[in-house]
Amino acid sequence: MDASEIRDSVGDFIDTETRRGIGTFDEVVAATVAHLGEAAEADEVRPVVAEAFAAHLEEQRTWPDLLDSDRVHRAFRLLEIDGIIARTDFMCCRNCGVGAIEEQVAREGRRAHGYTFFHAQDAVTAVHGGGVELCFGALAHSPELTGQAIVTRLRETGLRVDWSGDPGERIFVGAKWQRRRLGARADFPGGPVRTSAPLLVTRCDYSREDGYEDDVPMTLAECRGALYELPPVELSFVGAETTVDGVATRLATYWRIEDGRARLWSEVFHPGQFDHAGRYVSLDEIDRVLEAFAVQRRVVLGELGELTAQF
Structure with missing residues (x-):
């Protein structure tokens, strides 16, 4: 099949899978081939999926910070x-x-x-x-x-x-459902390579086999969205790194399951000042801490109360 035939046949399917924002480029290609009943080869499908990814990323640039x-x-x-x-x-x-x-x-x-x-x-x-x-x-x-x-x-x-x-x-x-594509979920052959953003983010989602990804450039809104997306599984986390007072500093927020209940633990590593010191936080509190960290390049976790050694 050529590109125009693929667009006519499964263009809506490709658009939907791209907008869902879950699968990587290769996963969307594989899903499309399967949807076609293998009437097309993966190499024939790839250019059409790449078009959909490019269009999604361009549209994503216009989205508000809070979706x-x-x-x-x-x-x-x-x-x-x-x-x-x-x-x-x-x-x-x-x-x-x-x-x-x-x-x-x-x-x-x-x-x-x-x-x-x-x-x-x-x-x-x-x-x-x-x-x-x-x-x-x-x-x-x-x-x-x-x-x-x-x-x-x-x-x-x-x-x-x-x-x-x-x-x-x-x-x-009544929600407009929009899923950001970031990191590996945004990559496609010939696509743009993002090299800078206020934060370098590591995310580890133990509910997914492919849930680990590090050094993903993100804005505050994107990092906050990644944290909101993270389902509570023991020790799943989102970690953000930036420079504070000229020193590379890391803020990480983990899910803990204690006595069957889900709780958030946030900790900071800033050489010479904080060595994996942290505390349990509410979602409102980590919103405030993350904003100060990304925008003001300040560590305000300690302002919430005493910090203790790593859990």
Whole structure:
């Protein structure tokens, strides 16, 4: 197949997979070949996927610092701290999503009393402007209380949320779903190479086999978004590095699972001043610390309270 035939046949599929922002270039190419039933070779598909990646990155440059998807991810991280497991673009369907969450709860000993997520089929609708519909359920307490807790957290972030109060109906979030492509998820043959940004970021997501990536240049908004995206898995972290007082300094924020509960631990390494000293933080607190670190090049973690040795 030539490029025009591929665009006509699976252009919408390629656009959707690119906008979902999860798969790398090679993964989107492989998914497209599989979607075509192997009617085209990977080398024939690559130029068309590269066009989609280039267009996405160009559009991404015009996005605001705080996206609706950031707001959803932030609300979901707060829900995790509250005891409700929350995932985005998770598994292929409702049944598989519920099964995977129940398995995680049993495996990790999470003291969760509910869950919420939207799955891959929902993501297809979401990236094309259809908003997000959330599945949810109770593992303890009542489904009505779980649904109301989810709605409250989402509305606190400024999102429009519609729910009838019936636990048999899904929760609709009027969010424009946009996923940033950064680092390996932004790379494609012939694509731009980003060499500078206020922060060099390392992210380690133990929920993914390919979840480790280091020295990714990011803005404050991008780093904050990466932290919001990170699901709570023991010792998964986002670390940012910049220069403070002429010295390379690193701020890292980890998820800890203690007594089945998710908590955030943040620590700083600044030679001669802080040697992996840190403390537990709220999401509001790490927002403040990260902004001072990226914009003012200041370490303000100690202003929140006493710092202790590495956990």
